[in-house]
Amino acid sequence: MDPSAYATAVVAQTSTFADWVHGKDPSTRVPTCPEWTLADLVDHVGSTQRMIAMLVGEKMTEPSAAFARYVPGPTDSEQWRAWLTEGAAEAQRAFDSVDADTPVWDPSGAADGVAFWSRRLFGEASVHRADAAAALDERYDLAPEHAVEAVEDWLDTMTSRGYWENKPEFAAAMRGNGQTLHFHATDATGEWLARREPDMVALERTHATADVTVRGPATDLLLVLSRRQPLAAASSLEIDGDRALLDRWIDHMDWVTGD
Template sequence: MDTSAHLNSVVEQTITFADWVHGKDASAPVPTCPKWTLADLVDHVGATQRMVTMLVGERMSEPSSAYARYVPAPTDSAQWRAWLTDGAAEAKQAFESVADDTPVWDPSGGSAGVPFWSRRLFGEASVHRADAAAALGMRYELAPEPAVAAIEDWLDTMTSRGYWENRPDFADAMRGGGQTLHFHATDAPGEWLARREPDRVVLERTHTKADVAVRGPAAELLLVLSRRRPLDAAPGLELHGDRALLDQWLEHMDWVTD
Protein backbone atom coordinates (compact mmCIF):
# COMPACT_ATOMS: atom_id res chain seq x y z
CA MET A 1 0.00 0.00 0.00
CA ASP A 2 1.20 3.52 -0.80
CA THR A 3 0.61 6.74 1.12
CA SER A 4 -2.67 7.51 -0.64
CA ALA A 5 -4.05 4.02 -0.06
CA HIS A 6 -3.03 4.14 3.59
CA LEU A 7 -4.84 7.44 4.16
CA ASN A 8 -7.95 6.34 2.28
CA SER A 9 -8.13 3.35 4.59
CA VAL A 10 -7.52 5.55 7.64
CA VAL A 11 -10.56 7.64 6.68
CA GLU A 12 -12.71 4.58 5.98
CA GLN A 13 -11.75 2.78 9.18
CA THR A 14 -12.14 5.93 11.27
CA ILE A 15 -15.66 6.43 9.94
CA THR A 16 -16.54 2.87 11.01
CA PHE A 17 -14.85 3.39 14.38
CA ALA A 18 -16.71 6.69 14.85
CA ASP A 19 -20.07 5.09 14.04
CA TRP A 20 -19.41 2.36 16.58
CA VAL A 21 -18.44 4.64 19.49
CA HIS A 22 -20.89 7.49 18.81
CA GLY A 23 -23.05 8.12 21.87
CA LYS A 24 -21.71 5.09 23.76
CA ASP A 25 -20.81 4.91 27.46
CA ALA A 26 -17.50 6.75 27.83
CA SER A 27 -16.62 4.71 30.92
CA ALA A 28 -17.01 1.33 29.21
CA PRO A 29 -13.87 -0.80 29.67
CA VAL A 30 -11.71 -1.83 26.71
CA PRO A 31 -10.79 -5.49 27.34
CA THR A 32 -7.87 -5.47 24.91
CA CYS A 33 -6.36 -2.38 26.61
CA PRO A 34 -7.06 -3.15 30.29
CA LYS A 35 -6.07 0.29 31.59
CA TRP A 36 -8.32 2.15 29.14
CA THR A 37 -11.96 3.16 29.00
CA LEU A 38 -13.77 3.82 25.74
CA ALA A 39 -13.11 7.53 26.30
CA ASP A 40 -9.37 6.83 26.54
CA LEU A 41 -9.47 4.87 23.30
CA VAL A 42 -11.36 7.59 21.42
CA ASP A 43 -9.05 10.25 22.80
CA HIS A 44 -5.95 8.29 21.74
CA VAL A 45 -7.17 7.63 18.20
CA GLY A 46 -8.32 11.17 17.46
CA ALA A 47 -5.49 12.97 19.25
CA THR A 48 -2.85 10.83 17.54
CA GLN A 49 -4.31 11.60 14.12
CA ARG A 50 -4.27 15.31 14.92
CA MET A 51 -0.68 15.18 16.18
CA VAL A 52 0.45 13.46 12.97
CA THR A 53 -1.53 16.01 10.95
CA MET A 54 0.52 18.76 12.58
CA LEU A 55 3.83 16.94 12.08
CA VAL A 56 3.18 16.28 8.41
CA GLY A 57 1.17 19.34 7.43
CA GLU A 58 3.67 21.73 9.05
CA ARG A 59 6.75 19.73 7.96
CA MET A 60 8.07 19.57 11.52
CA SER A 61 11.69 18.57 12.10
CA GLU A 62 11.09 17.71 15.77
CA PRO A 63 7.92 16.74 17.64
CA SER A 64 7.72 18.96 20.73
CA SER A 65 5.43 21.56 19.17
CA ALA A 66 2.95 18.90 18.04
CA TYR A 67 2.99 17.26 21.49
CA ALA A 68 2.39 20.63 23.17
CA ARG A 69 -0.71 21.24 21.05
CA TYR A 70 -2.48 18.07 22.15
CA VAL A 71 -6.19 18.15 21.26
CA PRO A 72 -8.30 16.05 23.68
CA ALA A 73 -11.51 14.34 22.70
CA PRO A 74 -14.86 15.89 23.65
CA THR A 75 -16.18 14.58 26.96
CA ASP A 76 -19.67 14.17 25.44
CA SER A 77 -19.72 10.93 23.44
CA ALA A 78 -22.46 12.40 21.22
CA GLN A 79 -19.74 14.61 19.75
CA TRP A 80 -17.25 11.81 19.10
CA ARG A 81 -18.39 10.93 15.58
CA ALA A 82 -17.87 14.41 14.17
CA TRP A 83 -14.61 14.91 16.08
CA LEU A 84 -13.13 11.62 14.81
CA THR A 85 -14.22 11.92 11.20
CA ASP A 86 -13.08 15.55 11.00
CA GLY A 87 -9.67 14.55 12.33
CA ALA A 88 -9.24 11.75 9.78
CA ALA A 89 -10.25 14.07 6.93
CA GLU A 90 -7.74 16.68 8.12
CA ALA A 91 -5.02 14.03 8.25
CA LYS A 92 -5.74 13.00 4.66
CA GLN A 93 -5.54 16.62 3.53
CA ALA A 94 -2.19 17.07 5.30
CA PHE A 95 -0.68 14.08 3.52
CA GLU A 96 -2.04 15.30 0.18
CA SER A 97 -0.11 18.56 0.70
CA VAL A 98 3.31 16.85 0.86
CA ALA A 99 5.42 14.42 -1.15
CA ASP A 100 6.80 11.16 0.21
CA ASP A 101 10.27 12.67 0.37
CA THR A 102 9.20 15.82 2.24
CA PRO A 103 11.40 16.00 5.37
CA VAL A 104 9.29 15.23 8.45
CA TRP A 105 10.45 13.98 11.85
CA ASP A 106 9.63 10.39 12.78
CA PRO A 107 10.78 8.12 15.64
CA SER A 108 11.94 5.16 13.57
CA GLY A 109 15.58 6.17 13.39
CA GLY A 110 15.48 5.68 9.64
CA SER A 111 14.29 9.13 8.50
CA ALA A 112 11.24 7.49 6.91
CA GLY A 113 9.11 10.62 7.38
CA VAL A 114 5.90 10.86 5.41
CA PRO A 115 5.67 7.15 4.39
CA PHE A 116 6.33 6.16 8.01
CA TRP A 117 3.46 8.28 9.31
CA SER A 118 0.98 7.22 6.64
CA ARG A 119 1.72 3.59 7.45
CA ARG A 120 1.52 4.28 11.20
CA LEU A 121 -1.88 5.95 11.02
CA PHE A 122 -3.12 3.01 8.98
CA GLY A 123 -1.76 0.51 11.52
CA GLU A 124 -3.25 2.51 14.39
CA ALA A 125 -6.67 2.57 12.74
CA SER A 126 -6.56 -1.18 12.05
CA VAL A 127 -5.59 -2.21 15.58
CA HIS A 128 -7.66 0.30 17.54
CA ARG A 129 -10.76 -0.56 15.56
CA ALA A 130 -10.25 -4.07 16.94
CA ASP A 131 -10.15 -2.52 20.43
CA ALA A 132 -13.46 -0.78 19.80
CA ALA A 133 -14.97 -4.01 18.49
CA ALA A 134 -13.91 -5.83 21.66
CA ALA A 135 -15.31 -3.10 23.90
CA LEU A 136 -18.66 -2.83 22.12
CA GLY A 137 -19.28 -6.40 20.98
CA MET A 138 -18.93 -5.53 17.30
CA ARG A 139 -17.65 -7.86 14.61
CA TYR A 140 -14.10 -7.02 13.52
CA GLU A 141 -13.25 -7.61 9.89
CA LEU A 142 -10.21 -6.66 7.84
CA ALA A 143 -9.52 -7.96 4.34
CA PRO A 144 -6.36 -10.06 3.87
CA GLU A 145 -4.28 -7.50 1.93
CA PRO A 146 -4.87 -4.62 4.39
CA ALA A 147 -4.30 -7.03 7.28
CA VAL A 148 -0.91 -7.92 5.79
CA ALA A 149 -0.12 -4.20 5.51
CA ALA A 150 -1.09 -3.71 9.17
CA ILE A 151 1.17 -6.61 10.21
CA GLU A 152 3.97 -5.03 8.19
CA ASP A 153 3.46 -1.77 10.08
CA TRP A 154 3.41 -3.50 13.45
CA LEU A 155 6.55 -5.56 12.86
CA ASP A 156 8.44 -2.73 11.12
CA THR A 157 7.73 -0.38 14.01
CA MET A 158 8.58 -2.88 16.73
CA THR A 159 11.88 -3.80 15.09
CA SER A 160 12.94 -0.26 14.14
CA ARG A 161 16.21 1.15 15.45
CA GLY A 162 14.32 4.00 17.08
CA TYR A 163 12.03 1.69 19.01
CA TRP A 164 14.97 -0.42 20.21
CA GLU A 165 16.85 2.68 21.41
CA ASN A 166 13.84 4.36 23.04
CA ARG A 167 12.52 1.28 24.83
CA PRO A 168 15.38 -0.26 26.83
CA ASP A 169 12.98 -2.69 28.51
CA PHE A 170 12.01 -4.07 25.11
CA ALA A 171 15.63 -4.16 23.97
CA ASP A 172 16.74 -6.05 27.08
CA ALA A 173 13.93 -8.60 26.64
CA MET A 174 14.54 -9.10 22.93
CA ARG A 175 18.33 -9.46 22.95
CA GLY A 176 19.21 -12.90 21.70
CA GLY A 177 21.68 -15.13 19.98
CA GLY A 178 19.96 -15.64 16.66
CA GLN A 179 16.63 -17.15 17.75
CA THR A 180 14.09 -16.89 14.93
CA LEU A 181 10.33 -16.41 14.68
CA HIS A 182 8.46 -16.81 11.40
CA PHE A 183 5.05 -15.30 10.70
CA HIS A 184 3.18 -16.35 7.56
CA ALA A 185 -0.13 -15.03 6.22
CA THR A 186 -1.86 -17.73 4.21
CA ASP A 187 -4.61 -15.71 2.48
CA ALA A 188 -2.45 -12.91 1.03
CA PRO A 189 1.27 -12.57 0.28
CA GLY A 190 3.06 -11.85 3.54
CA GLU A 191 5.92 -13.60 5.35
CA TRP A 192 8.29 -12.23 7.95
CA LEU A 193 11.28 -13.66 9.79
CA ALA A 194 12.31 -11.94 13.03
CA ARG A 195 15.81 -12.82 14.23
CA ARG A 196 16.86 -11.83 17.74
CA GLU A 197 20.45 -10.55 17.78
CA PRO A 198 22.40 -9.03 20.70
CA ASP A 199 21.98 -5.47 19.41
CA ARG A 200 18.72 -5.52 17.46
CA VAL A 201 15.85 -7.56 16.05
CA VAL A 202 16.44 -8.16 12.34
CA LEU A 203 13.27 -8.35 10.23
CA GLU A 204 13.35 -10.12 6.86
CA ARG A 205 10.60 -10.84 4.34
CA THR A 206 11.36 -14.44 3.56
CA HIS A 207 10.22 -18.04 3.82
CA THR A 208 12.59 -20.18 5.84
CA LYS A 209 12.74 -22.61 8.71
CA ALA A 210 12.59 -20.96 12.14
CA ASP A 211 12.61 -21.86 15.83
CA VAL A 212 8.90 -21.08 15.97
CA ALA A 213 6.41 -20.41 13.18
CA VAL A 214 2.84 -19.12 13.17
CA ARG A 215 0.76 -19.25 10.01
CA GLY A 216 -2.84 -18.56 9.08
CA PRO A 217 -5.28 -15.85 7.94
CA ALA A 218 -3.74 -12.39 8.01
CA ALA A 219 -6.44 -10.74 10.14
CA GLU A 220 -6.11 -13.41 12.84
CA LEU A 221 -2.34 -13.15 12.69
CA LEU A 222 -2.57 -9.38 13.14
CA LEU A 223 -4.81 -9.70 16.20
CA VAL A 224 -2.50 -12.22 17.85
CA LEU A 225 0.73 -10.33 17.08
CA SER A 226 -0.78 -7.09 18.38
CA ARG A 227 -2.06 -8.86 21.52
CA ARG A 228 -5.68 -8.21 20.65
CA ARG A 229 -6.49 -11.94 20.70
CA PRO A 230 -4.79 -14.79 22.59
CA LEU A 231 -3.24 -17.43 20.39
CA ASP A 232 -5.48 -20.07 21.95
CA ALA A 233 -8.52 -18.04 20.82
CA ALA A 234 -7.36 -17.94 17.20
CA PRO A 235 -8.27 -21.38 15.82
CA GLY A 236 -7.31 -20.42 12.29
CA LEU A 237 -3.63 -20.14 13.20
CA GLU A 238 -1.14 -23.01 13.19
CA LEU A 239 1.83 -23.06 15.56
CA HIS A 240 5.01 -25.02 14.90
CA GLY A 241 8.07 -25.07 17.13
CA ASP A 242 9.03 -23.34 20.38
CA ARG A 243 5.85 -22.00 22.03
CA ALA A 244 7.85 -20.45 24.89
CA LEU A 245 9.84 -18.33 22.43
CA LEU A 246 6.62 -17.04 20.88
CA ASP A 247 5.06 -16.39 24.29
CA GLN A 248 8.05 -14.28 25.32
CA TRP A 249 7.82 -12.30 22.08
CA LEU A 250 4.10 -11.63 22.54
CA GLU A 251 4.59 -10.70 26.19
CA HIS A 252 6.68 -7.73 25.11
CA MET A 253 4.50 -6.62 22.20
CA ASP A 254 2.78 -4.11 24.48
CA TRP A 255 3.65 -0.84 22.78
CA VAL A 256 0.13 0.34 21.85
CA THR A 257 -1.41 -0.47 25.22
CA ASP A 258 1.18 1.40 27.29
Protein backbone atom coordinates in the same frame (compact mmCIF):
# COMPACT_ATOMS: atom_id res chain seq x y z
CA MET B 1 0.26 1.18 -0.35
CA ASP B 2 1.47 4.71 -0.95
CA PRO B 3 0.81 7.48 1.63
CA SER B 4 -2.37 8.69 -0.08
CA ALA B 5 -3.79 5.17 -0.23
CA TYR B 6 -3.01 4.62 3.44
CA ALA B 7 -4.71 7.92 4.30
CA THR B 8 -7.82 6.96 2.34
CA ALA B 9 -7.97 3.63 4.18
CA VAL B 10 -7.59 5.46 7.51
CA VAL B 11 -10.60 7.63 6.68
CA ALA B 12 -12.67 4.53 5.90
CA GLN B 13 -11.64 2.71 9.08
CA THR B 14 -12.16 5.80 11.22
CA SER B 15 -15.67 6.20 9.80
CA THR B 16 -16.56 2.70 10.99
CA PHE B 17 -14.89 3.32 14.36
CA ALA B 18 -16.79 6.60 14.74
CA ASP B 19 -20.13 4.94 13.97
CA TRP B 20 -19.46 2.27 16.58
CA VAL B 21 -18.51 4.61 19.43
CA HIS B 22 -20.90 7.48 18.74
CA GLY B 23 -23.21 8.08 21.69
CA LYS B 24 -21.87 5.14 23.68
CA ASP B 25 -21.08 5.19 27.40
CA PRO B 26 -17.66 6.88 27.79
CA SER B 27 -16.92 4.77 30.88
CA THR B 28 -17.17 1.46 28.99
CA ARG B 29 -14.04 -0.57 29.66
CA VAL B 30 -11.81 -1.66 26.76
CA PRO B 31 -10.83 -5.28 27.50
CA THR B 32 -7.91 -5.29 25.07
CA CYS B 33 -6.47 -2.18 26.78
CA PRO B 34 -7.47 -2.84 30.40
CA GLU B 35 -6.34 0.56 31.68
CA TRP B 36 -8.54 2.41 29.19
CA THR B 37 -12.17 3.40 28.98
CA LEU B 38 -13.93 4.03 25.69
CA ALA B 39 -13.34 7.75 26.24
CA ASP B 40 -9.59 7.10 26.53
CA LEU B 41 -9.64 5.09 23.30
CA VAL B 42 -11.54 7.75 21.38
CA ASP B 43 -9.28 10.48 22.73
CA HIS B 44 -6.17 8.54 21.71
CA VAL B 45 -7.37 7.79 18.18
CA GLY B 46 -8.57 11.29 17.34
CA SER B 47 -5.74 13.13 19.06
CA THR B 48 -3.08 10.94 17.44
CA GLN B 49 -4.53 11.59 14.00
CA ARG B 50 -4.46 15.32 14.61
CA MET B 51 -0.89 15.21 15.93
CA ILE B 52 0.30 13.29 12.87
CA ALA B 53 -1.60 15.69 10.63
CA MET B 54 0.38 18.54 12.23
CA LEU B 55 3.71 16.76 11.90
CA VAL B 56 3.15 15.94 8.25
CA GLY B 57 1.16 18.94 7.07
CA GLU B 58 3.57 21.42 8.67
CA LYS B 59 6.62 19.36 7.66
CA MET B 60 7.99 19.31 11.19
CA THR B 61 11.52 18.04 11.63
CA GLU B 62 11.27 18.30 15.44
CA PRO B 63 8.18 16.93 17.23
CA SER B 64 7.79 19.02 20.38
CA ALA B 65 5.46 21.59 18.83
CA ALA B 66 3.04 18.86 17.72
CA PHE B 67 3.15 17.19 21.14
CA ALA B 68 2.46 20.53 22.82
CA ARG B 69 -0.66 21.08 20.71
CA TYR B 70 -2.42 17.97 21.91
CA VAL B 71 -6.16 18.18 21.15
CA PRO B 72 -8.28 16.20 23.65
CA GLY B 73 -11.47 14.50 22.58
CA PRO B 74 -14.95 15.78 23.51
CA THR B 75 -16.37 14.58 26.81
CA ASP B 76 -19.83 14.27 25.21
CA SER B 77 -19.96 11.03 23.25
CA GLU B 78 -22.65 12.50 20.99
CA GLN B 79 -19.86 14.64 19.53
CA TRP B 80 -17.47 11.77 18.92
CA ARG B 81 -18.53 10.87 15.38
CA ALA B 82 -18.00 14.37 14.02
CA TRP B 83 -14.75 14.87 15.94
CA LEU B 84 -13.24 11.58 14.79
CA THR B 85 -14.35 12.06 11.20
CA GLU B 86 -12.78 15.51 11.04
CA GLY B 87 -9.52 14.24 12.55
CA ALA B 88 -9.21 11.58 9.86
CA ALA B 89 -10.02 14.16 7.18
CA GLU B 90 -7.30 16.47 8.56
CA ALA B 91 -4.81 13.63 8.31
CA GLN B 92 -5.81 12.87 4.74
CA ARG B 93 -5.44 16.52 3.75
CA ALA B 94 -1.99 16.59 5.35
CA PHE B 95 -0.76 13.56 3.42
CA ASP B 96 -2.27 14.85 0.19
CA SER B 97 -0.32 18.10 0.65
CA VAL B 98 3.18 16.59 0.73
CA ASP B 99 5.41 14.37 -1.36
CA ALA B 100 6.39 10.93 -0.10
CA ASP B 101 10.00 12.06 0.34
CA THR B 102 9.19 15.27 2.26
CA PRO B 103 11.44 15.44 5.36
CA VAL B 104 9.32 14.89 8.49
CA TRP B 105 10.46 13.73 11.92
CA ASP B 106 9.63 10.15 12.87
CA PRO B 107 10.79 7.95 15.77
CA SER B 108 11.88 4.91 13.76
CA GLY B 109 15.53 5.87 13.38
CA ALA B 110 15.29 5.22 9.64
CA ALA B 111 14.20 8.74 8.61
CA ASP B 112 11.19 7.37 6.70
CA GLY B 113 9.10 10.44 7.50
CA VAL B 114 5.90 10.64 5.45
CA ALA B 115 5.98 6.95 4.52
CA PHE B 116 6.43 5.95 8.17
CA TRP B 117 3.55 8.09 9.40
CA SER B 118 1.08 7.07 6.71
CA ARG B 119 1.63 3.40 7.45
CA ARG B 120 1.70 4.01 11.23
CA LEU B 121 -1.60 5.84 11.12
CA PHE B 122 -3.12 2.95 9.18
CA GLY B 123 -1.76 0.44 11.69
CA GLU B 124 -3.18 2.54 14.54
CA ALA B 125 -6.61 2.63 12.91
CA SER B 126 -6.58 -1.13 12.31
CA VAL B 127 -5.58 -2.11 15.84
CA HIS B 128 -7.69 0.44 17.70
CA ARG B 129 -10.77 -0.46 15.68
CA ALA B 130 -10.23 -3.97 17.05
CA ASP B 131 -10.19 -2.43 20.54
CA ALA B 132 -13.52 -0.74 19.87
CA ALA B 133 -14.96 -3.98 18.51
CA ALA B 134 -13.94 -5.80 21.69
CA ALA B 135 -15.40 -3.09 23.93
CA LEU B 136 -18.71 -2.82 22.08
CA ASP B 137 -19.17 -6.41 20.88
CA GLU B 138 -18.93 -5.43 17.22
CA ARG B 139 -17.75 -7.75 14.45
CA TYR B 140 -14.19 -6.95 13.39
CA ASP B 141 -13.45 -7.39 9.71
CA LEU B 142 -10.33 -6.38 7.83
CA ALA B 143 -9.50 -7.28 4.25
CA PRO B 144 -6.57 -9.75 4.20
CA GLU B 145 -4.35 -7.41 2.16
CA HIS B 146 -5.04 -4.62 4.64
CA ALA B 147 -4.33 -6.94 7.55
CA VAL B 148 -0.96 -7.74 5.96
CA GLU B 149 -0.20 -4.00 5.81
CA ALA B 150 -1.14 -3.65 9.48
CA VAL B 151 1.07 -6.62 10.46
CA GLU B 152 3.91 -5.02 8.50
CA ASP B 153 3.41 -1.79 10.42
CA TRP B 154 3.34 -3.55 13.78
CA LEU B 155 6.42 -5.68 13.18
CA ASP B 156 8.43 -2.96 11.47
CA THR B 157 7.68 -0.42 14.20
CA MET B 158 8.35 -2.84 17.05
CA THR B 159 11.68 -3.93 15.55
CA SER B 160 12.81 -0.45 14.50
CA ARG B 161 16.09 1.01 15.72
CA GLY B 162 14.20 3.85 17.37
CA TYR B 163 11.96 1.51 19.34
CA TRP B 164 14.94 -0.58 20.45
CA GLU B 165 16.84 2.49 21.64
CA ASN B 166 13.88 4.17 23.34
CA LYS B 167 12.49 1.08 25.06
CA PRO B 168 15.40 -0.40 27.06
CA GLU B 169 13.16 -2.96 28.75
CA PHE B 170 12.11 -4.23 25.33
CA ALA B 171 15.70 -4.36 24.15
CA ALA B 172 16.75 -6.28 27.26
CA ALA B 173 13.99 -8.84 26.74
CA MET B 174 14.54 -9.25 23.01
CA ARG B 175 18.32 -9.58 22.88
CA GLY B 176 19.29 -12.96 21.51
CA ASN B 177 21.87 -14.89 19.57
CA GLY B 178 20.03 -15.59 16.36
CA GLN B 179 16.71 -17.10 17.46
CA THR B 180 14.19 -16.80 14.62
CA LEU B 181 10.44 -16.45 14.32
CA HIS B 182 8.56 -16.74 11.04
CA PHE B 183 5.09 -15.21 10.55
CA HIS B 184 3.20 -16.29 7.43
CA ALA B 185 -0.14 -14.96 6.21
CA THR B 186 -2.02 -17.63 4.30
CA ASP B 187 -4.81 -15.55 2.74
CA ALA B 188 -2.71 -12.70 1.33
CA THR B 189 0.93 -12.15 0.39
CA GLY B 190 2.88 -11.51 3.56
CA GLU B 191 5.79 -13.28 5.28
CA TRP B 192 8.21 -11.99 7.88
CA LEU B 193 11.30 -13.48 9.52
CA ALA B 194 12.33 -11.88 12.82
CA ARG B 195 15.82 -12.67 14.12
CA ARG B 196 16.80 -11.79 17.70
CA GLU B 197 20.37 -10.47 17.65
CA PRO B 198 22.44 -9.00 20.52
CA ASP B 199 21.91 -5.41 19.33
CA MET B 200 18.64 -5.49 17.41
CA VAL B 201 15.74 -7.51 16.11
CA ALA B 202 16.35 -7.93 12.38
CA LEU B 203 13.24 -8.17 10.22
CA GLU B 204 13.19 -9.69 6.74
CA ARG B 205 10.28 -10.15 4.34
CA THR B 206 10.99 -13.69 3.30
CA HIS B 207 10.06 -17.35 3.56
CA ALA B 208 12.56 -19.26 5.66
CA THR B 209 12.92 -22.09 8.12
CA ALA B 210 12.76 -20.71 11.66
CA ASP B 211 12.84 -21.82 15.27
CA VAL B 212 9.11 -21.21 15.40
CA THR B 213 6.62 -20.57 12.60
CA VAL B 214 3.11 -19.12 12.88
CA ARG B 215 0.86 -19.30 9.84
CA GLY B 216 -2.75 -18.43 9.27
CA PRO B 217 -5.14 -15.69 8.17
CA ALA B 218 -3.58 -12.23 8.21
CA THR B 219 -6.23 -10.72 10.48
CA ASP B 220 -5.67 -13.39 13.11
CA LEU B 221 -1.92 -12.84 12.89
CA LEU B 222 -2.49 -9.13 13.45
CA LEU B 223 -4.76 -9.62 16.45
CA VAL B 224 -2.42 -12.09 18.12
CA LEU B 225 0.81 -10.19 17.43
CA SER B 226 -0.74 -6.94 18.68
CA ARG B 227 -2.10 -8.75 21.75
CA ARG B 228 -5.70 -8.02 20.83
CA GLN B 229 -6.53 -11.73 20.86
CA PRO B 230 -4.95 -14.44 23.03
CA LEU B 231 -2.95 -16.97 21.11
CA ALA B 232 -4.98 -19.75 22.72
CA ALA B 233 -8.16 -18.29 21.19
CA ALA B 234 -6.75 -18.10 17.66
CA SER B 235 -7.68 -21.59 16.50
CA SER B 236 -7.00 -20.70 12.86
CA LEU B 237 -3.27 -20.22 13.47
CA GLU B 238 -0.86 -23.13 13.04
CA ILE B 239 2.29 -23.13 15.17
CA ASP B 240 5.37 -25.22 14.45
CA GLY B 241 8.50 -25.20 16.57
CA ASP B 242 9.52 -23.54 19.80
CA ARG B 243 6.27 -22.40 21.43
CA ALA B 244 8.14 -20.84 24.36
CA LEU B 245 10.02 -18.56 21.96
CA LEU B 246 6.71 -17.40 20.48
CA ASP B 247 5.19 -16.88 23.93
CA ARG B 248 8.17 -14.73 24.94
CA TRP B 249 7.79 -12.65 21.77
CA ILE B 250 4.10 -12.00 22.39
CA ASP B 251 4.65 -11.33 26.09
CA HIS B 252 6.99 -8.47 25.17
CA MET B 253 4.83 -6.96 22.44
CA ASP B 254 3.65 -4.70 25.24
CA TRP B 255 2.86 -1.66 23.15
CA VAL B 256 -0.77 -2.12 24.12
CA THR B 257 -1.88 0.83 26.25
CA GLY B 258 -0.64 4.35 25.77
CA ASP B 259 0.87 3.60 22.37
